[in-house]
Amino acid sequence: MKQLWGMGKNNWKGDRGAYWLVLPYIIFFCAFVAYPLIFSLVLVFNRWNIVTPMEWVGGKNFIRLTGDPLFYKSLINTVIFLCIHIPLQILVALGFSLLLHKRIPGRGFFRAVYFLPVVVSGVAVTILWQQLYSYDYGVLNAILRALSLPAVPWLIDPGVAMPSIAIMATWKNVGIYIVLFLVGLQNIPPELYEAASIDGAKPSQQFLSITLPMLNPTMLVVVVLSTIGGFSLFIEPYVLTGGGPMQSTLSGMLYIYNQAFYFGHMGYAAMLGFVYALIILAVVLLQRKFIEREAVA
Amino acid sequence: MFYNIGLFRAAGVDSVPRTYSEYLSTARVVTRDIDGDGQTDVWMGERDIRPIWWQRLFDFFPFYLAASHGSSLYVNGEVALQSEVAEKVFAFFQECYGQKYYPRTFFQGADPFLLGKKATNFAGPWEVAHIHKFAPQLQFGVAPLPVPDDHQGPVHTYGDYKNIAIFSNTKYPREAWEFVKFLTLPEHDLLLLTICDQIPIRGDLLTNPLFKEYFANNPSMVKFAEETPYTRSIDAVADLKEILDAISQEYERCAVYGQITPAEAVKDAIDRMRLITEWNK
Numbered sequence: 035m036k037q038l039w040g041m042g043k044n045n046w047k048g049d050r051g052a053y054w055l056v057l058p059y060i061i062f063f064c065a066f067v068a069y070p071l072i073f074s075l076v077l078v079f080n081r082w083n084i085v086t087p088m089e090w091v092g093g094k095n096f097i098r099l100t101g102d103p104l105f106y107k108s109l110i111n112t113v114i115f116l117c118i119h120i121p122l123q124i125l126v127a128l129g130f131s132l133l134l135h136k137r138i139p140g141r142g143f144f145r146a147v148y149f150l151p152v153v154v155s156g157v158a159v160t161i162l163w164q165q166l167y168s169y170d171y172g173v174l175n176a177i178l179r180a181l182s183l184p185a186v187p188w189l190i191d192p193g194v195a196m197p198s199i200a201i202m203a204t205w206k207n208v209g210i211y212i213v214l215f216l217v218g219l220q221n222i223p224p225e226l227y228e229a230a231s232i233d234g235a236k237p238s239q240q241f242l243s244i245t246l247p248m249l250n251p252t253m254l255v256v257v258v259l260s261t262i263g264g265f266s267l268f269i270e271p272y273v274l275t276g277g278g279p280m281q282s283t284l285s286g287m288l289y290i291y292n293q294a295f296y297f298g299h300m301g302y303a304a305m306l307g308f309v310y311a312l313i314i315l316a317v318v319l320l321q322r323k324f325i326e327r328e329a330v331a
Numbered sequence: 332m333f334y335n336i337g338l339f340r341a342a343g344v345d346s347v348p349r350t351y352s353e354y355l356s357t358a359r360v361v362t363r364d365i366d367g368d369g370q371t372d373v374w375m376g377e378r379d380i381r382p383i384w385w386q387r388l389f390d391f392f393p394f395y396l397a398a399s400h401g402s403s404l405y406v407n408g409e410v411a412l413q414s415e416v417a418e419k420v421f422a423f424f425q426e427c428y429g430q431k432y433y434p435r436t437f438f439q440g441a442d443p444f445l446l447g448k449k450a451t452n453f454a455g456p457w458e459v460a461h462i463h464k465f466a467p468q469l470q471f472g473v474a475p476l477p478v479p480d481d482h483q484g485p486v487h488t489y490g491d492y493k494n495i496a497i498f499s500n501t502k503y504p505r506e507a508w509e510f511v512k513f514l515t516l517p518e519h520d521l522l523l524l525t526i527c528d529q530i531p532i533r534g535d536l537l538t539n540p541l542f543k544e545y546f547a548n549n550p551s552m553v554k555f556a557e558e559t560p561y562t563r564s565i566d567a568v569a570d571l572k573e574i575l576d577a578i579s580q581e582y583e584r585c586a587v588y589g590q591i592t593p594a595e596a597v598k599d600a601i602d603r604m605r606l607i608t609e610w611n612k
Contacts, residue, residue, distance in 0.1 A: 279380075
């Protein structure tokens with residue numbers, strides 16, 4: 035055991051320099067991960083508005099959560115967002131990565147262009163899309179009207195607002211997933227395609243029988259990252275809709291933010307945060323199990 | 332209420348609307364598609380429709396104060412929202428959106444009042460300097476907020492008070508009081524007016540010779556000075572933001588999208604206000 039962990043008396047002395055090297059990260063971890071985590075766990079059982087002293091409320095925050103219709107609404111909204119966003123993200127990212135994997139002119143340029151929205155500020159992108167989505171003066175509806183098509187209430191119809199945000203979020207983040215799929219595609223041995231071609235497999239059969247199964251690990255990463263990213267949905271509804279129309283875009287993170295920083299309910303916000311973290315963990319574990327089972331099958 | 336004189340004249344409107352009915356009948360002629368492309372070019376009004384708590388300080392809450400003679404939302408820690416009055420305000424805005432006198436559009440980065448795209452705007456005295464700076468050619472007037480047709484008496488309005496408090500446990504109450512008196516000397520209130528175009532809450536604004544020159548040079552500010560005795564702040568209650576957020580969501584459902592009646596919306600708002608108050612006790 036001593037040998038395994040390198041924690042023998044002599045080794046400890048010998049490796050002291052290494053511990054100094056990891057010390058900055060340990061300090062960072064304690065200050066920005068461990069301490070906030072423990073502090074928010076304490077908050078769960080307290081009422082605190084930052085200004086006045088904390089007040090112990092026991093399980094009251096949890097009782098409130100179980101009877102809070104806006105918590106359930108925000109959870110449903112987040113699930114709706116994920117159901118639209120993840121498949122759309124995969125389809126668009128996979129489609130573009132398949133195109134960019136081919137030797138087409140200007141491939142490097144397109145790779146950079148598709149990644150550009152990822153590095154642009156989320157608020158700036160959202161304000162840009164606000165101009166596109168505006169019902170009366172938006173660019174998209176101007177185009178539709180010019181084509182004699184009815185204008186779409188992108189952000190002012192409760193049934194359309196969340197899909198509109200999902201489209202925007204896909205546009206913003208697709209660059210990351212294109213890169214991931216490209217890496218996955220480049221790791222597929224070309225011999226597999228050669229063998230399949232010799233056996234007479236059509237391109238569609240090659241895609242279904244080689245490309246997709248071989249991309250399974252990448253797919254898992256994309257699904258997990260999209261899920262975590264989807265649960266973190268905040269800037270888009272915060273700037274675009276404020277959670278409206280009629281709470282249809284009130285995401286979990288926006289609701290937590292409102293509770294913490296608008297209403298000063300730090301304890302309740304911490305409770306919401308913990309519950310969301312557990313939900314994310316459960317969903318990601320389920321996804322992992324499902325995708326790994328598919329891969330084995 | 333600021334109004335665009337040019338847009339009123341262009342629509343053949345000579346008088347400023349004082350009541351809901353007058354406002355809506357003015358809206359009927361002012362809201363227009365000027366170039367005939369099927370798109371409205373001039374709206375009677377426009378508000379940020381996002382259900383954000385502080386946005387209601389620019390529509391629902393001032394209109395509620397105006398219609399209720401400056402009543403509070405809470406009295407002695409209990410919900411005191413007057414259902415009948417709140418329903419009238421919700422119904423008024425429901426009509427504005429339902430008849431398309433107001434767009435369900437969010438204008439980002441541009442003030443539609445300055446651009447001449449909306450005829451009326453609900454804002455504070457800071458708007459005067461804003462107009463002079465960014466749209467000096469704009470001809471505008473200032474009037475009290477519209478009220479229900481059967482309203483009697485003065486029209487109250489909302490003011491974003493910046494109150495001064497002396498803590499009861501301060502070691503220097505006398506010195507603090509002297510400092511407050513110093514801050515609110517007429518000469519210093521004149522500085523507040525001239526530098527910030529903000530109205531100090533004092534009774535002699537229009538009678539004290541010290542302020543005479545300022546109001547002579549800034550006639551648009553006279554209306555705001557006249558409103559001083561009828562200006563009310565928001566209730567100083569805990570959980571105010573959460574309460575306004577709840578009102579905001581009911582306002583959105585009822586007034587902006589017409590999904591529920593004003594009576595249902597006000598009932599829901601009061602229920603939620605009571606629940607919030609109870610939860611946070």
